Amino acid sequence: MAGHNKWSKIKRQKAVTDARRSKVWARITRDIMVAARENGGDPNMNARLALCLEKAKGANMPKDNIVRAIKRGTGEIQGADYEEITYEGYGPHGIAIFVETLTDNNNRTVADVRHLFGKHGAGLGQSGSVAFQFDRKGVFEIPAEGIDEDELFLLAADAGAEDVSREGDDFEVTTPVEAFGAVQAALEEAGIKVEEASLQRIATTTTALGPEEAKSVMKLIDLLEELQDVQAVYSTLEMDDATIAAVS
Numbered sequence: 001m002a003g004h005n006k007w008s009k010i011k012r013q014k015a016v017t018d019a020r021r022s023k024v025w026a027r028i029t030r031d032i033m034v035a036a037r038e039n040g041g042d043p044n045m046n047a048r049l050a051l052c053l054e055k056a057k058g059a060n061m062p063k064d065n066i067v068r069a070i071k072r073g074t075g076e077i078q079g080a081d082y083e084e085i086t087y088e089g090y091g092p093h094g095i096a097i098f099v100e101t102l103t104d105n106n107n108r109t110v111a112d113v114r115h116l117f118g119k120h121g122a123g124l125g126q127s128g129s130v131a132f133q134f135d136r137k138g139v140f141e142i143p144a145e146g147i148d149e150d151e152l153f154l155l156a157a158d159a160g161a162e163d164v165s166r167e168g169d170d171f172e173v174t175t176p177v178e179a180f181g182a183v184q185a186a187l188e189e190a191g192i193k194v195e196e197a198s199l200q201r202i203a204t205t206t207t208a209l210g211p212e213e214a215k216s217v218m219k220l221i222d223l224l225e226e227l228q229d230v231q232a233v234y235s236t237l238e239m240d241d242a243t244i245a246a247v248s
Contacts, residue, residue: 036073047181
């Protein structure tokens with residue numbers, strides 16, 4: 001996971017400060033709708049929805065947009081019916097890539113994803129072809145200032161977290177998916193500020209590439225992330241400091 005936290009932060013900062021903000025809002029809107037559709041519109045009873053609302057707040061999404069998305073999800077007002085679909089394949093230089101989408105038109109989505117893979121010398125695989133190279137985890141990023149690491153570890157572990165690590169100015173708490181809600185509640189109850197909370201696919205092993213090779217992989221990932229139906233893209237590219245510097 002070397003560099004994972006740092007690269008995630010760089011992408012978040014870019015997403016909320018440049019012209020892609022509207023796309024970020026669109027993705028969060030779809031997430032909110034699906035979360036509300038599956039488990040109701042009360043964030044106190046729906047951990048996934050609570051997570052989406054935190055993301056919306058972090059992206060400065062207007063309150064009216066959030067309320068409409070929840071109502072569309074619960075069926076109070078009419079909206080598109082979105083489906084969660086994932087795509088897997090190998091990018092340039094054998095890097096495994098996992099794509100998460102939310103779409104109301106699967107034909108459009110698969111055509112867009114397949115086109116980009118093919119254009120960049122990559123190939124889509126069957127379901128499960130690269131999924132085994134990623135673990136689904138809950139990840140909380142917490143500013144380290146004023147936080148005692150031992151106390152944070154005990155609190156998080158008691159709630160079901162797997163690990164607490166220090167990366168630069170942040171602590172990163174990693175949890176099994178099933179413990180995400182409990183850890184989130186424990187951190188909130190303790191008054192601990194969470195900078196980012198998300199469910200992610202973490203590569204179990206990564207591959208280091210030279211700067212130019214890494215750029216070719218990141219070009220494909222960036223284009224995939226620009227697609228309107230794509231929610232997240234994960235890869236087995238090693239994001240060490242040299243790679244981050246090369247692709248930033």
